[in-house]
Every structure is written in structure tokens, then in C-alpha cells.
Amino acid sequence: MNFASRIALRQLTRVAPRSFSVLARQTTLAQAPRAAVCKVAFTQTRGLKTIDFGGTKEVVYERSDYPPAKLLETFKNDTLAVLGYGPQGRGQALNLRDNKLNVIVGSRKGASWDKAVAEGWIPGKNLFEITEACDKGTIIMNLLSDAAQSKLWSTIKPYLTKGKTLYFSHGFSVVFSDDTGVVPPKDIDVILVAPKGSGTTVRSLFLQGRGINGSVAVYQDVSGKAKERAVALGVAVGTGYLYETTFKQEVYSDLYGERGVLMGAIQGLFVAQYEVLRARGHTPSEAFNETVEEATQSLYPLIGANGMDWMYANCSTTAQRGALDWWKKFHDVSKPVFEELYESVANGTETRRSLEKNSQPNYRSELEKELKEIADHEMWRAGKAVRQLRPENIQAN
Numbered sequence: 312m313n314f315a316s317r318i319a320l321r322q323l324t325r326v327a328p329r330s331f332s333v334l335a336r337q338t339t340l341a342q343a344p345r346a347a348v349c350k351v352a353f354t355q356t357r358g359l360k361t362i363d364f365g366g367t368k369e370v371v372y373e374r375s376d377y378p379p380a381k382l383l384e385t386f387k388n389d390t391l392a393v394l395g396y397g398p399q400g401r402g403q404a405l406n407l408r409d410n411k412l413n414v415i416v417g418s419r420k421g422a423s424w425d426k427a428v429a430e431g432w433i434p435g436k437n438l439f440e441i442t443e444a445c446d447k448g449t450i451i452m453n454l455l456s457d458a459a460q461s462k463l464w465s466t467i468k469p470y471l472t473k474g475k476t477l478y479f480s481h482g483f484s485v486v487f488s489d490d491t492g493v494v495p496p497k498d499i500d501v502i503l504v505a506p507k508g509s510g511t512t513v514r515s516l517f518l519q520g521r522g523i524n525g526s527v528a529v530y531q532d533v534s535g536k537a538k539e540r541a542v543a544l545g546v547a548v549g550t551g552y553l554y555e556t557t558f559k560q561e562v563y564s565d566l567y568g569e570r571g572v573l574m575g576a577i578q579g580l581f582v583a584q585y586e587v588l589r590a591r592g593h594t595p596s597e598a599f600n601e602t603v604e605e606a607t608q609s610l611y612p613l614i615g616a617n618g619m620d621w622m623y624a625n626c627s628t629t630a631q632r633g634a635l636d637w638w639k640k641f642h643d644v645s646k647p648v649f650e651e652l653y654e655s656v657a658n659g660t661e662t663r664r665s666l667e668k669n670s671q672p673n674y675r676s677e678l679e680k681e682l683k684e685i686a687d688h689e690m691w692r693a694g695k696a697v698r699q700l701r702p703e704n705i706q707a708n
């Protein structure tokens with residue numbers, strides 16, 4: 312047994328509870344790193360690949376086809392104006408700067424401005440008020456919050472003159488233009504690169520020499536080069552693989568996913584499972600461990616690495632029987648809620664709600680109340696204590 316498989320087994324036996332005892336015994340090197348031995352079928356033509364995703368062929372662009380010299384050549388006549396220095400603005404601007412492109416930041420004075428100064432952006436040189444950055448930029452990278460994109464649209468629009476490019480990391484503003492008021496002028500390119508993760512990860516993966524996955528889309532191609540420039544820009548801001556999409560598909564899937572399994576549905580499921588365990592007499596630590604800790608520390612990373620099919624094939628026969636019997640029931644009861652959610656995204660209800668709530672004067676205080684309700688829930692308070700007992704958080708005596 313080599314080092315990798317010893318580590319895999321140690322991880323399984325250390326954090327995995329009962330259901331994984333059989334897995335620990337059964338797992339062999341041949342089974343465990345399936346992802347590593349599984350070959351991806353693709354065909355390549357000049358910078359893009361067509362990859363078979365479970366039977367459907369899709370186009371994917373890869374960072375290695377856009378080396379630094381090509382990026383410098385593509386944007387040699389451009390000034391990239393990144394508006395906003397929130398998670399995305401920061402991550403993308405720093406990556407562009409490290410890629411030696413001509414990048415400036417546009418921000419209002421306040422928290423973001425101060426952070427930018429602290430990270431080496433110099434007022435009057437490469438850090439400006441938003442309008443000045445828009446004036447100087449040839450590619451306007453609108454990474455303000457989605458609500459601010461709508462609020463400041465009439466300020467930004469006059470600077471979007473012929474020949475410039477407007478860039479987003481979310482289809483939100485343009486797709487829901489009836490609600491946001493964001494209608495780009497017809498004589499400019501409009502493109503999108505949406506990293507599949509927070510700006511913090513965009514930056515940290517870049518620093519590790521890796522790239523985050525992202526989506527790329529073109530809304531308007533006036534120059535005839537919008538796609539090529541969008542892909543190059545995607546690589547320049549720090550993505551590794553770029554998947555083709557449209558503005559509409561990007562924003563629908565993103566709003567749906569974060570309200571669903573990524574954040575909304577998962578919190579709902581965690582709480583429901585926890586509450587039943589507590590009502591049936593289980594201690595907070597037991598209820599938390601069986602609901603959240605085992606999921607996030609043991610099973611989800613393994614699902615991420617190998618897939619749910621592998622998980623089902625490699626757990627104890629007892630866990631396997633139960634999961635096989637129950638997943639369809641959860642599917643059947645939750646699918647109507649997912650249908651309702653998708654409809655609420657597609658008909659703009661989610662956008663209107665987000666714009667309305669996020670632009671109220673008491674937005675911060677109301678948000679804090681809602682977040683406090685989650686933080687004060689016994690499950691997440693129990694979680695704090697459980698996390699302190701993780702091996703990495705226990706001080707050696």
C-alpha cells in the first residue's frame with residue numbers, strides 16, 4: 312500500500328464513523344483514486360476542447376492555451392478598469408496586476424478604497440473614483456455589487472462609448488434589465504466571465520498556480536473578437552477552465568443553485584434533520600456530528616473527489632441499503648420546491664426581491680438580525696464546540 316492510499320485509509324478511519332468502517336477495510340488503491348485514473352475524452356481545435364460531459368458534448372477553454380505573452384499581446388492597447396473592490400473586484404484586479412496587464416481600480420471612498428490602498432493600489436495612479444476609472448478604461452469590468460450596478464448605471468453608461476467593452480461576472484444586471492435598468496449601448500462588446508466561487512478563492516488558487524473554473528459568455532459582439540477577448544480575459548483574471556454559457560443560463564443557474572443545494576436547501580435539510588434528532592432525545596453533539604460534521608469533514612470531500620456513485624459503492628452495506636432506499640423519497644418531496652424555485656428565478660421574482668431588500672436603508676441591520684437567528688440556532692452553537700475538538704484545533708500538551 313503506498314503513501315496515498317495509506318492517507319486515504321487514515322482519513323476514512325479517523326473521521327469516518329460507523330458507516331465507513333467497511334469502506335476502510337474494502338478500499339484499495341485501485342478503487343480510491345478513481346478520478347486520477349479515469350480518462351476524459353476530448354477533441355481539441357486551436358485553444359478550445361470539446362469534452363463529453365456524461366453524454367453531452369460541450370466546449371471548454373483551457374488556461375494553457377492562453378500563456379502570459381498571448382494575454383499581453385491581446386490587451387496591449389487596453390486599460391482594464393475594475394469597478395468595485397469587493398471579493399471579486401479584489402481577486403480579479405490583483406490577478407490582472409500580477410499578470411502584468413494595465414489594470415486600474417474604480418471605487419468609492421470607504422472600506423473598499425481603504426483596502427485597495429492597503430494592497431498597493433495608488434490613488435491617482437491606478438486607483439480612482441468610479442467615474443474617472445470608467446473614463447480611463449477601455450474594458451469596464453463591472454464588479455460592483457449587483458444592487459450597485461443597477462443603482463449606478465446612469466452614472467456609468469455615459470462612459471461606455473463606441474469601441475469599449477463592458478464586462479460582468481454575473482448575468483444578473485443585463486438579463487433582468489426590466490428590473491435593473493441596465494441596457495448596454497448597442498455599439499460595444501458585452502462579455503461575461505463568472506468564476507465558480509468567491510473572489511477569495513479566485514485569488515488563492517491563482518497564488519497556488521492553479522485556476523478556478525469559470526463560465527464565459529458573449530452578450531454583444533460588435534468587434535467580432537468578443538469571444539476571443541472574453542476567454543483571454545477569463546484566463547487573465549485567474550480561471551483555469553472556462554465553460555461556454557449565455558448570460559441568461561449563467562444567472563438562472565447561479566441564482567437557482569445558491570438558493571438551492573449550495574446554501575438554502577442545505578441549511579433547511581441540516582436543520583430539519585437536527586431538529587428531529589434533538590426531539591428524539593439525542594444530545595446536541597450527537598445530532599451535530601450525525602448531521603453536519605460527518606458530512607462536511609468526511610463524506611462531502613470524498614463525494615467531491617470521487618462522486619456519489621463511488622460513495623454508495625464504498626460504504627458499509629448497512630449505510631448503502633438505507634441511502635439507496637431513502638434518496639428517492641427525498642428527491643420526490645423536494646423536486647416540487649426546486650421547480651417553484653426555478654420559476655421564481657425565471658420570472659424575475661428573486662431578482663426583484665434581491666434588489667428591493669438590498670437597497671433598503673436599514674438593509675444592514677435587518678440582515679444582521681436574520682444572520683443572528685442562524686448563528687443563535689442551537690445546531691450552529693453546538694457546531695462551534697465540535698469544531699474546537701477537531702484534531703487540528705487541539706493544542707498539543
Ligand SMILES: NC(=O)c1ccc[n+]([C@@H]2O[C@H](COP(=O)([O-])OP(=O)(O)OC[C@H]3O[C@@H](n4cnc5c(N)ncnc54)[C@H](OP(=O)(O)O)[C@@H]3O)[C@@H](O)[C@H]2O)c1
Nearest residue numbers: 395396397398399421422423454455456459480481508509
Ligand atoms: N461573491 C461571489 O462568490 C461571486 C462569484 C462570481 C461572481 N460574482 C459577481 O461579481 C460581482 C461582484 O461581487 P462581489 O461579491 O465582489 O460584490 P460585493 O461584495 O457585493 O460588492 C462589491 C463592491 O461594490 C461596492 N459597492 C456597493 N454599493 C456601492 C455603491 N452604492 N456605490 C459604489 N460602490 C458600491 C462595494 O464597495 P464598498 O466597500 O464601498 O461598499 C464593493 O467594493 C457581482 O456581480 C457578483 O454577482 C460574485
